[in-house]
Amino acid sequence: MSVEKMKMVNIIGTMDLLENVAKQVVLFNGLHPVNAMNEIDTTDFTVSATEDNLEKIIDLNYVRPYVHERDYAPVEAHIKRILEIVSLDRNFPVQEEELILNYEELLDKIVRIDGKFEEIYKKLLDKKEAQEKVKLFLNNISYFKDIDVPLQEIKNLRNFHVGVYKLTLESSHKLKINYENIPSMVKKVYKAKDYRVVIIITPKMLKNESDRILNSLNLETVEMPWQYEGTPIEIQEKLKQEFNELQREILELEAQMKKIYEENKQEINILNVSLKLQLKTSELKDYAACTNEFFYLCGWVPEDEIGSLNEKLNSFGNKIIVLSKEPSKMTNKTITPPTRLKNNSIVRPFEVMVNMYGTPSYDETDPTLFLGISYMIIFGAMFGDVGQGLVFLIAGLFLKYKMRRVNLGGILARLGISSAIFGFLYGSVFGFEDVIPAAFIRPMENIQDVLILAVVFGCMLLIVGFIFSLLNNFKRKDIKNGVFGKDGVNGLLFYILLLYFAYSKVLGIDTFKTSIWIVLFISMLMIMVFKEPLSNLIKGIRPLYSESKSDYFIEGGFGVLETLLGMFSNTISFIRVGAFALNHVGLFIAFSSLANMMNSEAGSILMYILGNIIIIGLEGLIVFIQGLRLEYYELFSKYYEGGGIEFQPIKLNNSKSLINENI
Template sequence: MSIEKLSLVSIVGPVEQFDDAVSYIVTGSDIHLENALNVLEGNKALKPFEDENPYIGVLEKLRSIISTHHLVRGTSVKDENSYSADDADTLIQKIRSEKKTLTEEIRALEDKKAHNDEIIEQLKPLLEINVNLEDLLSFKFTALRFGKLPKASYAKLEEYLQELEAFFFKGSEDKDYVWGVYFTPRTLAEKVDRIFSSLYFERTIISNEASGTPKDAIFKLESENDELTAKITKAKKKLEEIYESHKAEIFGMLSLLEEKETVYKYRKFGAFAKNSFYIIGWANKKTIADLNKKVERHKDISLVIEDAKDVENYVTPPTLLKNNAFFKPFEFFVKMYGLPSYNEIDPTPLVALSYILMFGIMFGDLGQGAVLAIGGFLLYKFKKIDLAAIISLAGVSSMIFGCVFGSVFGYEDIINLPFTVHPMENIMPVLLATVSLGCVIITIAMIYNIANGIKTKKYGKVFFEQNGLAGLVFYWAVIIGIVLLFIKGINPFTVVYNTIFIVIPLILVFAKEPLTRFIRKKRPYLTGTKGEFVLENFFELFEIILSFVTNTVSFVRVGAFALNHVGMMGVVFVFSKMASGGASIVVVILGNMLVMGLEGLIVGIQVLRLEFYEIFSRFFEGSGREFRSAKKINA
């Protein structure tokens, strides 16, 4: 429940051992690295590592192969320290060459099969012609033409053939065409071809690769195609398995090159001068002990440790929040506003307790709170979402205040404990109680501010700010005075009381700038003219007094939402009474779901608003920078 104490560690060694030092000592350590050049900017001899990362391109190629071909890392991954970027490039080129060879082989086989299919299609209409094609195609004095003509033309063909020195052998036919072959002397071929063309004869060129009868030729070609299909299937299988066959090498190279690439990523933090390298970062005691053990095994490498207080003038420590399992989810809200600086107090415990408390008051219902608690717990257990843990804890608070308010899914006649208080029957007490709660929370926020001022040695902040001691005295002087006046009937606002507890604190707040500069021994005490100072601080003081009132009254909404919850559930029960039979139960169930979803969301946002505007604004600067472990550099 605090901010982790850190020390600045410097790792120094021979420049040629930089990669080894990073790989063994830094990688995987919870160390927040700083840019060594920035930390040691006074050392003019320091230079950055400017080598170009040789692993980026080849790693992108390997990752692309793995992603594109859906490769899954196996157990037999080769891991050789001899792997380099060139080895990976060689492997990739080898795989691509094998892929190209197989692709070309498949394309050639498919082209041959497609060519055979064309010949088969040419020969199918000639199946009924039982003559060797070689004999027909080898005639020297006789021309022959394979093809088809429309049936209407075939009906006229006999008349034409009586006047022509040609004859036609019919093959197969369908509903539109008749296939066949006609013969004519080569000397008359041109004339006969024109006549057949006028009859819409469509010639088919028979490949000289076909041999035997059309039936025999088709059988041979189909048999060849079966062999081609088997070869294509085998080649495609090899192509599919080409990446799987090299998977062990691919993942082995990926793992090793990723480690080497990480070393290069660390180079942007390191620096070197002459023969020595420098790596500088922040670490806690546990990490420093681990680093010491690692450095002891490297006799040429040294580890220098400096306390944060000794180096705060030239480097600011990052913030590493340290909270237990109960408070840790609420770091989510803190980081939404900003991280506390290294010397600030961690506000997470205050956020956690105040958020849970106010949510429970505003959404007090045993049944609905149980739903939130169980649902949030299950979501956090399986998804590890911080917001789900917050919802679960807020649900537990809702259950507790559901018992206090006597509400179970909106029913107020089930629970009747000795401490049960029904909000609608105690409107003013509820509202006054929540305003009182606001006073306590604002006071705690002011105490946090004073503590932060003491830690950072900003004594003007401690004594003279509106959220310092002067503001705290004024705030509680007014509260105590009002309580005594209206509850006890005692008027404490005497001249002495007003002077000591109201006027003097306001004067201190009014003069905080010159008083702060006086404490710090900074001249001049006023940065502007006296007139500007009086005018600006007068209106600022007026705003401060007004903000105390508005901030306190703002907590009325906590009680208002407690009343609002009862009102909304009352509306649900009105509608349920208007329904009949089983519909009434459905209305109650749906109404509860609507209230849990709508009001739960609104209440969550309103409580967060109170945290940010009424509490955080009083003490939390949020100017810290997050501790980023070296483990996450690759993340």
């Protein structure tokens, strides 16, 4: 429900330790790297001037970006070939202590394992290639199944060239038109819906002239098994036997490879993850700066995990220096801390919807909790049905636990629960409203009440949106927008008073005279217009205007008009929540009418099932999009910027204690 606090961490050590330090940082799984050269250029990268650190301070004058000297392409090629042969077993996780940290040792073991597969794998590829060739021949010889002449007799004509070709219907038509111009005998041997196969026999002395004409028809050569003896039927039988024999040999070779893998699968998993560690280490070193003697690594680490990082690097003792600094104490404000959201399990899946709009800035209030709760209510209100909600719940659980789509499945399951709850409130089960009583209201019987409740609910959400805007502006110490702006204190008071004024007029409640209300509203709008000079006056900033007064007031005038229209449209937009609740019922009524028109009970049942499928699929998608629109355009646009940087640490996986091969 908040943005995790970050600290900038600087790590300094001798060059001979860079490889091992970087590996431990990768295994830590929690450092978001920053280019060390950029950090060193600021006054935020500081080392205390003690006698022990003197050499490091002097060395900073000769700093340069780190340049790789190791080529990982050969070892990647070896492991890639192994992984093409086998599928890693997820039941064999790799413990951190099993990892091979020494590159030379890792390379030797990967080459050795690859060597066990290499000879068999080459044979397997040859057999598969031969099998594909036989499969092609089997397909092509089938064109000649009605010809009872030995194939070699056709091919071995002394003075003639024989070719078999496939051509499109268009090319076939052109060929017919040009028969008299082609010095060849053309015979159709196979006819399909969209192509033809022909055999063309040409005197060898006229082949060049024939080819000149035939090439314009874009003929596709059909490769025939001319080397086989016998009629097409006899050759087909030989090819089938050869195909089956090759299949048997392929299965034997695959069994041999599987046996080798079973004997070495744990080692293969270890080698795979160890190589990934090497590659991630190399990626981290890309951010490093170095001199002849020392290296410098920088990155952001969550404040709560600084202790874990220090424990990870304790083995290096005083051979390295680890410094940390809070963002508020950094002088370089252009280096923005990344954002990692911290939410409870109920709303955590909705983080992906927040990030779709934009990652929250480090100093911005995390809107996930508000979005999660409000979106579930909006969706449930628009799509309230017990049965259809349970379908969404089951689909969400399936996506989460079977398809491993944790976020999508989690969102769908929660929306299903909300839909089912509102289904009880509406008294609706798969569209039928006579199965259970309505605990609150039946939309179709209380249309006006439903629409009014939708607008009231929208007003409540907009007021919460104002509050979020206030929090964000106060965090940024933005007096102009936080106090005087349309989404600040002044805007919030204006909106609440405007709602109360409309409410009192509709219900005939006596309040201030209308003239007083008008003066009050105009005064508040004028404060919005003068927000910049007022804030600058309070801060003591001169000049009061950042642009010419005429331009400022023209822009401010249009801003007032936009504010009034925006508040009205934002409020009225929430009427769609009630409208879709009515539409949900109305759509089922339509399918129910069609079901009643069926001549059989089975037809009626099928129509009810079809109706529910369409409602769940089509209307469910529309409601999902409409709810998202309300969140983004009516609420987020009021208080949320989403201009942050997502926290992306260099890591192997999400687990700190166990490293799975499926990274």
